[in-house]
Amino acid sequence: MSVTDVPGFAAAGVACGIKPGGQPDLAIVATAAGAAASAAGVFTSNKMTAAPVLVCQEHLAATGGRAAAVVLNSGNANAATGAQGMADARRMCQETAAALGVPAEHVLVCSTGLIGYPLPMGKVSDGIAAAAQSLDPRGGPHAAQAIMTTDTVPKQVFVAAEGFTVGGIAKGAAMLEPNMATMLAVLATDAAADPDALQTALRAGVANTFNALTVDGAESTNDTVLILANGQAGPVDADALIRAVADACESLALQMADDAEGSTKTVFLRVTGAASDAEAAKAARDTANCQLVKCSWYGQDPYWGRIASEMGAAGVAFDPATLTIAYGPHVVYQHGEPAHPPELAQYMTGRRLDLHVDLGMGDGAARIITTDLTHAYIDENMGTS
């Protein structure tokens, strides 16, 4: 099930030669017959904002939140590419728009891959033409494939809600961090929603999913989540839309964590009992991004000392005497004393771990989804070629 299982959407993915290995690297997701849909986006806060992000923001502002298609490429981020990069991103929209018979401003654009190299626009143009011709109402999986970088599997989701549906595709394997990640996601829904309501639903959906996901603390130049709503299913309850969008984002975020570069563990780190939600989030993120803690997950070592030390270093309020640390149901530190539950070693062998830290101070809480740090992560990131 994919983005194109939502009625009224088509997609395509082709190989146009941006990736030297010949893998698929260009995708289009579009409304049927180029109908203008409500559109909303959430973007990276990195100041080295990539050209396609800037062009998306321009187009959404110009149209007041309308779009008919998204064109995406992998293998090149079109970031730190200056004026040429802006011209290339606009040209990707123009060529897609011409092929689909829609205004250029109704096309949004995403790129992912290496930073700092100009797009090979001849290949990209050929790819856009080929993808536009092969748009298919069952093409979602092809599009999902064409946006992969170091992903080992395509990421897709489909949520059937009461009277409407939400589908999506995404990519992301490293540089995954709150305020997004090197991640792209394109969602589609047949719910009718005006652009403001859609933006509200998208922000809410991203907040506890993509924005709660960190692999390595690096925030990319290109992070983008887009949603198009074609209205075919008619008006829907606002809360139901928020829930369905959040469910779709949660599924895609988990797929990203499970496929993060070199990871062998997905860890759900929950901090409760903080003085505030902000302090809980700070403690959770610092711990999730601590290399020492990540290495211990890889080694399946439940050593709580590094976690306690990270809580201490995070600058948040707590008293060591009221700190509780548990893996799944197994308390490993409480009342100032370590515990050594016998079932713990077995628990640590799981692919997914729940880690719960209670600071014993107040009602502040946060959740972070993260991964371990492994030899394979280093192998993947020692070079860029």
Place this chain on the structure above:
Amino acid sequence: MSVTDVPGFAAAGVACGIKPGGQPDLAIVATAAGAAASAAGVFTSNKMTAAPVLVCQEHLAATGGRAAAVVLNSGNANAATGAQGMADARRMCQETAAALGVPAEHVLVCSTGLIGYPLPMGKVSDGIAAAAQSLDPRGGPHAAQAIMTTDTVPKQVFVAAEGFTVGGIAKGAAMLEPNMATMLAVLATDAAADPDALQTALRAGVANTFNALTVDGAESTNDTVLILANGQAGPVDADALIRAVADACESLALQMADDAEGSTKTVFLRVTGAASDAEAAKAARDTANCQLVKCSWYGQDPYWGRIASEMGAAGVAFDPATLTIAYGPHVVYQHGEPAHPPELAQYMTGRRLDLHVDLGMGDGAARIITTDLTHAYIDENMGTS
């Protein structure tokens, strides 16, 4: 050359059985004949403050900055050990004081090793007795050996200034981060300085050395830098003392970076042209702690894109058009364009790398000393046994 090359100091290091492998694990550094010296300290800001840190702070406050000896152990951090830990740290001071014939409050104490386990006090007591008996004016190297944890070489320094000397020993291999690190250092000088002047010199010396060193962003529960000044060389120029202490700290910090867990590169990361020193420091620290950037150093890959992306993610003011990135003398990014100097590949093979990032905004500057992220780091940190 070591801490005991400073006239009027003696030291010892013995094996008392805290480390299961039988390596040296207990040290004393003391003034000759137990003379009270001026003393100052700089400590971790981690809220899980270890018992020995709290006892040092108590004793320095009670004496107004006087001490005659420091007792140190490795193999156990005496951290997160509650009331028993406080009693044990005080007892280490009392037993050292009794053996040396000085007041208990004139003894300072440091511990390093695993968090959360009570000290084996029988072994520690035997070690204190043995170390006190073997205090030697050439014993610095033995003390340096006895405070090692995952260090592969002892760290020692000796600075001969105009009319006085500064010597020291230190340990530290991971959890090295601004605001110190899992690091201990004991410095000694024969300069005469009152406790306030000594504290000022120590803070200044630590600021751009130990506090500018980060290996993995983790700040430990036990970080301590102590200095004792016995006054045998008489009064000295305040600036000369600051410079000599800073030189000693710089040498020990570099020894730590070069011996950091699994590291193959020491990287001197300088950020200039920031809107403020604080923004320069933020950008430098974030980049130094970025796993992706660290992996690229390990791979000897000069890819500037990740560095530019980190600058963008750090939340500091800059314009990508005025960003300059250089490795040593080789500019890799300037005026919005990457450069590919042919000598760069050779430069990247060096053991030490200079990385200079200029943000083109103002006069803010900062320097960080850091290391790469390697397979061996993961090997060392997968488990705690």
